[in-house]
Amino acid sequence: MNSLRNQLLGTWTLLKKELLRFWRVAFQTVAAPVITGILYLLIFSHVLDSHVEVYEGVPYMAFLIPGLIMMSLLQNSFSNSSSSLIQAKVMGNIVFLLLTPLSYIQLFFAFLISSIARGISVGICIYLIAILYIDLPIEHPWIVFLFAFFGGGLMGAFGIIAGVWSDRFDQMAAFGNFVIMPLSMLSGVFYSIHSLPASWQKVSQLNPFFYMIDGFRYGFFGQSDVSPYFSLSIVTLFFIVLSYGTIRMLKSGYKLRG
């Protein structure tokens, strides 16, 4: 009854539904974060472009773009899985998934991939608008893709954890306001950590967002604060650990099955 074909179709159906869910409200889920990203870009580049040069030969506006793309990608990957789950829980329609033969692995992959897709969609839109203003070639496309994929995946998995754990919208908002926002703002999106005092550099190096943004930026310029391979190892490690934790959580039925 539950053949491999059925399972693949089941996973694909949930993925399709999750993709459609954010696409139906793309004005809110894609256009709004793109506008926010572009506003950051315009304001910071206007104020600082003539004063700051972080990497030699790289204008500040160009330096800013990969960080903003990655920050938006991470925030939106998180939002996708977390908002889908909390809405389904609060509305009660999570029961439609729980009554099906979809396994915890199928649920995990469908939510994860749709989160990555939303994050990357927002990132691509910001990039396409940014290159209207400034020339921004990608030096290492594979590095860019790997950081986008694992970064989006990591945040998608974290979003699943937050969505399952939260019982109310305010609990979910706390994740965004007190965890995601500070970690992303203090990750080196707007500056190189070399410009910070030594103690703050050490603190920054404890922030996983720093490695996601620094490595992603390397893909554009071939320059970074730390080795991109070290960053990729850290991001992959976090991705694996969070994915494992998420799968264990879904398997246990925590807060989903009484």
Place this chain on the structure above:
Amino acid sequence: MKKAIAFKNVKKNYGQLKAVNGINLSIEQGEFFGLLGPNGAGKSTLINMLAGLVRPTAGSISAMGFDVIKDYQNARHSLGIVPQELVFDPFFNLREMLRFQAGYFGKGKSNDIWVDEVIERLDLTSKVSTNMRMLSGGMKRRALIAQALVHRPPVIVLDEPTAGVDVELRQRLWAFVKELNEEGHTIVLTTHYLEEAEALCNRVAMLRNGEVVALDTTTNLLKKFAAKNLKLRLSTKKIFKLPSSIKRINFSVDGDFYTFELKRITDIGKIIAALNNASIKILDMETTDQDLENIFLKLTGNKI
């Protein structure tokens, strides 16, 4: 033949509360089975454990022979559960929602014909493109039933499906569910409406405090608990004037009317003869069947 559903010594505790306390129950394929009980009796917990929404503290549950935990995927293929709450996904229209639901069960495009048939039979055709948010309560209820049927499950479980539904829709839903049963589906329903259980179910289980207090065919239960009532309007309103032989039969008084619980039909003759001897005239007389409501009251001391 595999049991449609089997509960084996199932328990569910929430802290000190024993919501379900050692239930053993088998439902055969093709049955129309009723699960009755007052609020808090354990009906919904039992259904939720069957559906995999709640995990039992002890015991095992199977659907069409598949254990609902160890072989949950096959068990869920066998079950179509209609939840009690009116829940819906506000992002999609009715047809999309039904096709997604079928897709989760691995049903592809070839199943769309069946989905359309379910839509038609539940009289939802005009609403297929309507967003779920815009449907009325009755429509949402029908949509929930449709969702439970999209993967063609052999066993359909309806958890109080007519709660808050108007009389006309209730009749139509029951006619539809009856049709499904005649087509071979096993139907399990929990309900507060005893007259519905009486009219629809071949067999019923009555639950109280997480335990089964009665389990039998509806007909047997009705037979077992007094065949008939004899309701008389008598020329006397004074109970002490009744012959002592009559007073031994259980009766209740409501205004001019005396209602006697008959253990045997021959009791009617004895009552009439005793009244004649005491020169008490019978002004009016009717017999009524015992109903599940009375049986339930006797067994549990609770009103549903």
